[in-house]
Amino acid sequence: MTTLLAQPDAITFDRRVDTAALRGIAVRCVGVTKTYGSGQSAVMALRGIDLEVKTGELLMLVGPSGCGKTTLISIIAGILDYDQGECAVLGQDPKRMSARELTRLRGANVGFVFQAYNLIPTLNAAENSAIPLLLNGVPRAKAVKRAREMLGRVGLADRWKSLPAQLSGGQQQRVAITRALVHEPRLIVCDEPTAALDHETGGRVMELLRAVALDEGRALVIVTHDPRIFGFADRIAKMDDGRITSINEGRHEDRSTARGAGGTSDGLTGLLSK
Amino acid sequence: MSFVALRMLIGDRLKYLALVAGLAFAGLLVTQQSSIFTGYASRMGVWIRETAENDLWVMDPQVQYSDDIKPITDTMLYRVRGVEGVRWAAPMYKGFLPARLPDGTITTVRVVGLDDATLTGGPARMVEGALADLRQDRAMIVHVRQAADGLRLKSGMPGEGPRPLRVGDEVSINDNSLRVTGVFDASDEFFWDPVVYTTYSRALSIAPRTRKLSTFVLVKTAEGADVKDVARRIEASTGMRAMTPGQFDRLTMWFLLTRTGILVNFGITVALGVVIGVLASAQTFFSFIVENTRHFATIKAMGGSDWTITRMILLQVLVVGGVGYGIGLGLAAVTGQFFAGGGLAFRMPWQIPVLGAVSVLGCCMFAGMISAFRVFRLQPAAVFKA
Ligand SMILES: Nc1ncnc2c1ncn2[C@@H]1O[C@H](COP(=O)(O)OP(=O)(O)OP(=O)(O)O)[C@@H](O)[C@H]1O
Ligand SMILES: [Mg+2]
Numbered sequence A: 001m002t003t004l005l006a007q008p009d010a011i012t013f014d015r016r017v018d019t020a021a022l023r024g025i026a027v028r029c030v031g032v033t034k035t036y037g038s039g040q041s042a043v044m045a046l047r048g049i050d051l052e053v054k055t056g057e058l059l060m061l062v063g064p065s066g067c068g069k070t071t072l073i074s075i076i077a078g079i080l081d082y083d084q085g086e087c088a089v090l091g092q093d094p095k096r097m098s099a100r101e102l103t104r105l106r107g108a109n110v111g112f113v114f115q116a117y118n119l120i121p122t123l124n125a126a127e128n129s130a131i132p133l134l135l136n137g138v139p140r141a142k143a144v145k146r147a148r149e150m151l152g153r154v155g156l157a158d159r160w161k162s163l164p165a166q167l168s169g170g171q172q173q174r175v176a177i178t179r180a181l182v183h184e185p186r187l188i189v190c191d192e193p194t195a196a197l198d199h200e201t202g203g204r205v206m207e208l209l210r211a212v213a214l215d216e217g218r219a220l221v222i223v224t225h226d227p228r229i230f231g232f233a234d235r236i237a238k239m240d241d242g243r244i245t246s247i248n249e250g251r252h253e254d255r256s257t258a259r260g261a262g263g264t265s266d267g268l269t270g271l272l273s274k
Numbered sequence B: 001m002s003f004v005a006l007r008m009l010i011g012d013r014l015k016y017l018a019l020v021a022g023l024a025f026a027g028l029l030v031t032q033q034s035s036i037f038t039g040y041a042s043r044m045g046v047w048i049r050e051t052a053e054n055d056l057w058v059m060d061p062q063v064q065y066s067d068d069i070k071p072i073t074d075t076m077l078y079r080v081r082g083v084e085g086v087r088w089a090a091p092m093y094k095g096f097l098p099a100r101l102p103d104g105t106i107t108t109v110r111v112v113g114l115d116d117a118t119l120t121g122g123p124a125r126m127v128e129g130a131l132a133d134l135r136q137d138r139a140m141i142v143h144v145r146q147a148a149d150g151l152r153l154k155s156g157m158p159g160e161g162p163r164p165l166r167v168g169d170e171v172s173i174n175d176n177s178l179r180v181t182g183v184f185d186a187s188d189e190f191f192w193d194p195v196v197y198t199t200y201s202r203a204l205s206i207a208p209r210t211r212k213l214s215t216f217v218l219v220k221t222a223e224g225a226d227v228k229d230v231a232r233r234i235e236a237s238t239g240m241r242a243m244t245p246g247q248f249d250r251l252t253m254w255f256l257l258t259r260t261g262i263l264v265n266f267g268i269t270v271a272l273g274v275v276i277g278v279l280a281s282a283q284t285f286f287s288f289i290v291e292n293t294r295h296f297a298t299i300k301a302m303g304g305s306d307w308t309i310t311r312m313i314l315l316q317v318l319v320v321g322g323v324g325y326g327i328g329l330g331l332a333a334v335t336g337q338f339f340a341g342g343g344l345a346f347r348m349p350w351q352i353p354v355l356g357a358v359s360v361l362g363c364c365m366f367a368g369m370i371s372a373f374r375v376f377r378l379q380p381a382a383v384f385k386a
Helices: A069-076 A099-109 A125-135 A140-153 A169-181 A199-213 A227-232 A267-273 B002-010 B013-044 B046-050 B076-081 B131-135 B200-206 B227-238 B245-259 B262-291 B293-301 B306-340 B351-377 B380-384
Strands: A025-036 A043-054 A058-062 A084-089 A110-113 A187-191 A219-223 A235-240 A243-249 B056-059 B086-100 B106-114 B125-128 B139-143 B153-157 B161-163 B170-173 B176-185 B195-199 B216-221 B241-243
Touching: A025 A069, A025 A219, A043 A069, A043 A084, A043 A219, A043 A243, A058 A069, A058 A227, A069 A084, A069 A187, A069 A219, A069 B380, A099 A110, A110 A169, A125 A140, A125 A169, A125 B002, A140 A169, A169 A187, A169 A199, A199 A219, A199 A227, B002 B013, B002 B306, B013 B046, B013 B245, B013 B262, B013 B306, B013 B351, B046 B245, B056 B227, B076 B086, B076 B216, B076 B227, B086 B200, B106 B200, B131 B139, B131 B176, B131 B195, B176 B195, B176 B200, B195 B200, B216 B227, B227 B241, B241 B245, B245 B262, B262 B293, B262 B306, B262 B351, B293 B306, B293 B351, B293 B380, B306 B351
Parallel strands: A058 A219, A058 A235, A110 A187, A187 A219, B106 B195, B139 B176
Antiparallel strands: A025 A043, A025 A084, A235 A243, B056 B216, B056 B241, B086 B106, B086 B170, B086 B216, B125 B176, B139 B195, B153 B161, B170 B176
């Protein structure tokens, strides 16, 4: 089976991360605080977060509205600066990096999935999915070709030419997942990825995320309100009022499936060869 | 990312067309209004420019523009001829005189009298007859378009109906009967009173008798002589004013622009056109970026640097600005050509498209940069805001 599917041409670019040196830790936060605004209108969104995200795990962040979930994954993804404490993202501290270096780190190593998908309406599915590769300097034709291959793996092989408006919510989220995966990032952050979807579609999107995105070299952090998807988590971190109140093992039984079948570094190849 | 930038721009046909239309409107306003202004301004000195044989115009020091008639004595000609560096000097009469057309229509004409011997300063393009025909008895020549306009026989000859004045017609100027012997062509002037040419001596004979009769002395300087030096010497020895055609042209244009209020009125119109056009384009582009802020924020979060965003926005500005401005410029040129037939003063020297492009594209760039700064200041974390 593997031989029938030609290995895609390697697309390489400088990732700026020493994967071996991570020793299984994708993100490590110690005493992280974040306050929005100042003076009377100041809002303390995070009040000292200690959290480790391991490579190869799917961690969910749950908690009531306004407790700081989005703030925390923004910091984890390197798109928001924090005040105190320390937060190493893929072994590097955003605070000690220039804005440019941080942008490069993010572009090469972080994938994003949004509640509202955030697809560019005038680009087709393949083009939307190709953006992270384009941002890493991959030529357009090569990037779009790879994105088409990836779309095949989320079941949208025949929809690569469709514009977002021509796709259902679940399909759009699959395009967004393809976009989050196309450049093989080490960390994927998702904010409420199923909130705009009905239960069944949401469940399928989560199955897909677990199946195609999780890889032994990659960590997934998913913010959610939706208790019906808790079952997909390896661990669940409960938050309240800017703090993590508890971290529980998730109910996901068959973790070996996700942990890169066959132990290859390319989870996608592994998935396909099954 | 350039194709992403272009797709964002062009992908939504309707919005793209609205953008292009806004910028086309801006380009049209800016270039059309400036061209009309330039057209009028350049008509002001056209008579001076087309009286092309002389290097200097000598006139009363108080003359303020080409049709500001301040008579000088006709002996001035000989004094000018005596100045060192003058190769030749020819007299010219110019005056406003009443004319009665053969059908009884009465109008005012500007009579220009040319040196009898040389006919210096006459029109360069004859449509019918020859300039030399002015030496015939009672001869005068008329302008081809004015013959059908200001000199039109509106009442018409008995049994004929209205028609243009033509060769052979008799015109009574200041109660002296002259005969049309030819028709010349010259560029349209800012002034409207018809110009008729005749000889200098005939012009003096039909003009009211006064002590001072001449108007200008046209001077050609000797080969190798410095025109400015000769002018200074003429002024010193005659007390007259001696100007190069360029100086006289600019004096005329400036006087008319400032004294008629054209500069202020038209200036306001042009400025409004420019401001409205440029604001329209800036606003159109600005709102385009604002509408796309979410996408730029997403690109930023996914690893797009500020420089990447800047390049995308600049490309969008150049494409939409170039296309829109190009269409506007084209429309300005086409409408200019179209209405020029109806007498619209329209002149578009290369500076207008260039300056128009600089102002329209520059303002789009400016708007683009302001909107880019909004994107720069945007925390990439804003992408998670629904
Ligand atoms: N840009 C901001 N400026 C000021 N306050 C903010 C900003 N973003 C978030 N906050 C505040 O910080 C707190 C945490 O917000 P955050 O968005 O992280 O919560 P959340 O857990 O994601 O909530 P939800 O479940 O509603 O999305 C809230 O009180 C919010 O009002
Ligand atoms: Mg949130």
